[in-house]
Amino acid sequence: MEVTTKSMPYSAFKDNEYIEQLVKEIQESGTNVIVGSFDKLINWGRSNSLWPLTFATSCCGIEFVSLGAARFDMARFGWEVARASPRQADFMMVAGTIVNRMVPVFRRLYDQLAEPKYVIACGSCAISGGPFRKSYHVAKGIEDIVPVDVFVPGCPPRPEAMIYGIMQLSRKIKVEKFFGGVNRQEKQEEFLKAHPID
């Protein structure tokens, strides 16, 4: 199955092996005709209107501003509704260095995102700590703190790279199982057991 998005030719994407592997894993035990069709419909909508959280700590955030402005214009792909509240956002573009003091705040923002949620690690600081890796006050990559879906390298990545990164995320969303997959709903009791109130 050739998974593509925004009328991009399949061969224009680089790591197609990954997405093929993902499709294989998901479809291993077959797909229900009815549920599968609904999945396709819902994923078509989800993958085409990804809402980012306005979250930037440093340089990459400015490129994210450029991405939103007229020249690179992410609005044409349906990603323009940058939300200031995590409860309304689909994914979080971690644009910038995450330092020790920011980690609890960052983790809380991630927890506040509504499921299904995704994370893009944008720029070398978010990926590994970047030029500040040896510092006493910098997290060495955000992968230890939250699960990451897409890595966008660069210091800072160009807006084009960011577009490519979000497209990769969009492709991933397109093949996911929605019902019984990412749309899991925890029972209230289960949730409270996992997150006890003291």
Added chain:
Amino acid sequence: MANLQEKIAKLSPAATFEIDGTGILQATVPAKEWHDLAKALRDDKETPMDYLVTIVGADWVESLGCIYYLMSTTDRSMCSVKVVAEGDRETPYIDSVSDLWHIAEIYEREVYDFFGIIFINNKDMRRLFLNIDWVGYPLRKDYDEDPAINPISIENERQSDNTTVYTKEDGKIVKKERAIFHHDDFVVNIGPQHPATHGVLRFRTAVDGETIKKIDVYMGYIHRGVEKLCESLQYPQTLHFLDRLDYFSGQVYHHGLCLLYEKALNIEVSRRAQVIRVMMDELSRIASHCLFMGTYCMDLGATTMLFYTLRVREQILDIFEKTCGARMTFNYACIGGVMQDIAPDFAADVKALLEVLPANIKEYNKIFTGNVIAKNRMEGVGVLSREDAISYDVTGPAGRASGWACDMRKLFPYSIYGELDFEQCVRPEGDSMARFKIHIDEIEQSAKILAQLVDNIPEGEYCVKVPKVVKLPKGQWFQLVEGCRGACGFYVESDGSTKPVRLKIAPPCLPLAGVVEHITTGNKIADLITIGGSLDYIVPDMDR
């Protein structure tokens, strides 16, 4: 300078003097006499030292101490005072000067955070960047960087409503607790994740209805420890961090630190490199001010402006990209000149920019500056007087909007600025509108500088030969440059090796955040966004 030396010698007979690498007089005075000397220097009738440029904390292994850089706004005379802390390494202490210069309170907190030097009588002796449970003082030479001591935690950091005050009673240091807020204050938290704080800055705001009673600024959510990192890198390697502090002034900061290194190494830079550097500085100033206008107007609800201003910014980024190969982190100026020669169509591109700029500025004024909503929201809001601007170290466009002529390009003309024809934009009002308008004025002046240079880029080499291994002689240097947001100072101390002993960056944005409380108190909470936006601080720059 001789007068200054006589003056200090008279006030503090035990003082010893030397001249540092940049020709600034340095007096070393005993800690006991420091406060009285500071008071006398600041209250001097003819040339009061009313501008505290920065406080450089330092660890000389056998002792800890501070170097205070002072400047007089009347005659631009500058001196530095070195004070070695009293007490042992456990509790070193110096008298606070926060009663003389308002900004000293924040600067002293920074020194306390990094070196653990206690300032007696400072009303707020908390850590500034690191959280309250942090173990050790990171910029001390014997700091243990083991991540096991200060692990990364996803648990919320502990927070205290109290601050510490140290006083001296009968020769003993007494530690006291002081509440930050009144016990029945209603405190609202704003940030660190908030679209209008321009980065990860956090305010705890005590409000009375809609009126702001007190603001407590929390920094350090993007503190990356650049100064400590620089101590383990060779001189040319330290440069690249400067692109990532105030990411709009990357070119200017590079220029500044290169000037300092070149002064220390006695390197004469070719005329061509100087012209290129100045042009790059001014281009980035225009790009930076354009982005300021866009984001500031967006904060106030005028989203359209962002698209209009970014149009010019993108054009400038294209010019940068052709020459430097990057849109933001250029790493362009290097010791001896610039990294590579300018692109063949650089001059043509700059000319094309200069052609479209006047029409753009006209457009900005038409859609925003004269807008009645903008006027109502900005005029008379957040007035900062000239005296307070000096006392709080508010330099750059914000300081000049308060009537303080503090442009380092004019005060201490570096590179070729002395021979260029441009004006220093000063406005007397001191409100948010003046701070906005001054950015437009400065774009015009930068364009004027570019117009003078674009046809006069001399031939020659773009980078002179420098030794493969850069070793600075023993000594210390201090260099001020005019960043896009104000005066940026660099202090370097060398022991003759390939790595700096201490590299201090005195950023313009730290005082800008320090003055927020003073300006906003008594205003409405909605004006916090207007005022904060007009100050135009960049959080990674203040946190470093």
